[in-house]
Amino acid sequence: MKMQITVNIKNEDNSELTEPTTMEVDIPEVEAFTGPEVFDEVFDHYERGVLEARNGVVEKATEKYLSAVAKKKRSQSSICKEENSLKDQKSIS
Amino acid sequence: MQGGELLERPKEYIIEAEVGQLEVDTFEIKKGSRKVFSTKRNLFPETGPKEHHKTVCFRELAVFSCCEMPFRKSAEKLNRTLRRKEEQMIQSRTMANLVEQEAEAITACVENKVKTILKCHDFTDEGVCTGDTSRYGLLANESVLSKERVSQAGKELNEHLPKERQLDVESLQGTCEDPTQVKALISVDDVLCKKQKASGRKRGSAPQKKKERVKNTVAHIQKRKGETYTMTTATIAQMMIVLLAFLLSNGLMIVPGQLVFFTDGAQDLLGAIQNVFAFLPFKLILDWYHLDKKCQQRLSMAMKGKEKRNTVLQELLAWLWIGKVDQAIVYLRSLHPDDIKDAEHIEKLIGYFSRNLSFIPCYALRQQLGLRVSSNPVEKANDLLVSNRQKHNGMSWSESGSHSLATLTSLRRNDEHMLWLLHHDIRFQFDAAAQKPAA
Numbered sequence: 001m002k003m004q005i006t007v008n009i010k011n012e013d014n015s016e017l018t019e020p021t022t023m024e025v026d027i028p029e030v031e032a033f034t035g036p037e038v039f040d041e042v043f044d045h046y047e048r049g050v051l052e053a054r055n056g057v058v059e060k061a062t063e064k065y066l067s068a069v070a071k072k073k074r075s076q077s078s079i080c081k082e083e084n085s086l087k088d089q090k091s092i093s
Numbered sequence: 094m095q096g097g098e099l100l101e102r103p104k105e106y107i108i109e110a111e112v113g114q115l116e117v118d119t120f121e122i123k124k125g126s127r128k129v130f131s132t133k134r135n136l137f138p139e140t141g142p143k144e145h146h147k148t149v150c151f152r153e154l155a156v157f158s159c160c161e162m163p164f165r166k167s168a169e170k171l172n173r174t175l176r177r178k179e180e181q182m183i184q185s186r187t188m189a190n191l192v193e194q195e196a197e198a199i200t201a202c203v204e205n206k207v208k209t210i211l212k213c214h215d216f217t218d219e220g221v222c223t224g225d226t227s228r229y230g231l232l233a234n235e236s237v238l239s240k241e242r243v244s245q246a247g248k249e250l251n252e253h254l255p256k257e258r259q260l261d262v263e264s265l266q267g268t269c270e271d272p273t274q275v276k277a278l279i280s281v282d283d284v285l286c287k288k289q290k291a292s293g294r295k296r297g298s299a300p301q302k303k304k305e306r307v308k309n310t311v312a313h314i315q316k317r318k319g320e321t322y323t324m325t326t327a328t329i330a331q332m333m334i335v336l337l338a339f340l341l342s343n344g345l346m347i348v349p350g351q352l353v354f355f356t357d358g359a360q361d362l363l364g365a366i367q368n369v370f371a372f373l374p375f376k377l378i379l380d381w382y383h384l385d386k387k388c389q390q391r392l393s394m395a396m397k398g399k400e401k402r403n404t405v406l407q408e409l410l411a412w413l414w415i416g417k418v419d420q421a422i423v424y425l426r427s428l429h430p431d432d433i434k435d436a437e438h439i440e441k442l443i444g445y446f447s448r449n450l451s452f453i454p455c456y457a458l459r460q461q462l463g464l465r466v467s468s469n470p471v472e473k474a475n476d477l478l479v480s481n482r483q484k485h486n487g488m489s490w491s492e493s494g495s496h497s498l499a500t501l502t503s504l505r506r507n508d509e510h511m512l513w514l515l516h517h518d519i520r521f522q523f524d525a526a527a528q529k530p531a532a
Binding site: 033035036039040041043044047048050051054 | 110111112134135136137138139148149150514515516
């Protein structure tokens, strides 16, 4: 059995800021929970896998998010620079 | 499915997990008044009323963080790490209870294991052998260092010793165990912590005469290959039984060679060792550091002035270092009465030497031969298992609180904690500790 965790980061207008990040993790079959004596062991298998996947998927999604932030800031700053250089040219002439 | 009435109980079973606090629906199937299925009984581990079940990951985080920091701090850290909501916060008292519960279960598991091992090897629960003991004493007295090696070491030492202190190497033959031919090297010691008061002092009541202490007995066992294992118990008597079972289950009792104990010379400790291990020849060595300390303490109270004390101490230790206890006693008896402040302490020191005469070896020769002269591994284990966590300003402990923390710390140092968390069992073997020496 698998658990799929997907992270979507969306803008206010519901458009996607980054592409979705997905991670899959193997989890125990329902049949593995045969009784109280194996519950801890089986659930531990589930919990460790899920924690790792959760951290992994959020890490990847956050990297994408920050890359998008950096990209936007870079383009904003280059627009500003262009505007400033135009202003400078005007003041010189 | 099985027929009968299906009852759903929403969010009835609560699980404390690292992924969060999980409120799980439970189901019951009833046939008439008879419960034929219950998720609380047939699927989830049983819990007490209002008790939350704790997952392995959660227990690993909660229980073992308490071995390193105070309960309040570890509760704060856990709540922060797990981002617990206000109503789901774990309280420090819960942490303390969790530690005690876990340690009680470990102690019960060890007790059961010990009983089974002793029974399998024809020992009673008190450690008395009911079968043939001859196989345990195999080559115990022959497993000593060769005459050539001892003579060579003695010769090297004598080159640096004054004439009156020359070693009689012949008399020392057979006293040094061959480190490759020992069953195990065992260091045992007690470690004391301040005891928590049961209740506050009442007005007008007499102050307590003696500070009450909580005692933990710690043992450090080293195999000839160097693998180690540490264990703690509440009493020395218990420790000896657990130790015997550990040696039996690891096959060390039938290994040819000697069992060597290192102690601080405490009478109860010596008595307990002799009680349980009397059926086989073993060697007991008084730790050099404790012998040195004992001399310092007694002479400080016995001699007039620091300078005289230091002179006597230097001379005394020089005799003891080469194992000449008789000469040390003669020297103490020859001290000038004018230099002595309190002769009672001199007599007490002589009494201490006489009592421990057979446990004082020639430390100089042992050191020259690369053999151990002290019980320092257990002193280090005391720090790691008890003192580092329990001996700080303002800390005082209940018996169960102190033993619980020591038990859990020792479980982790022996690398047995994952087996315990997953299967509520311990290996009770050196193998687990091989990767991570206990001290």
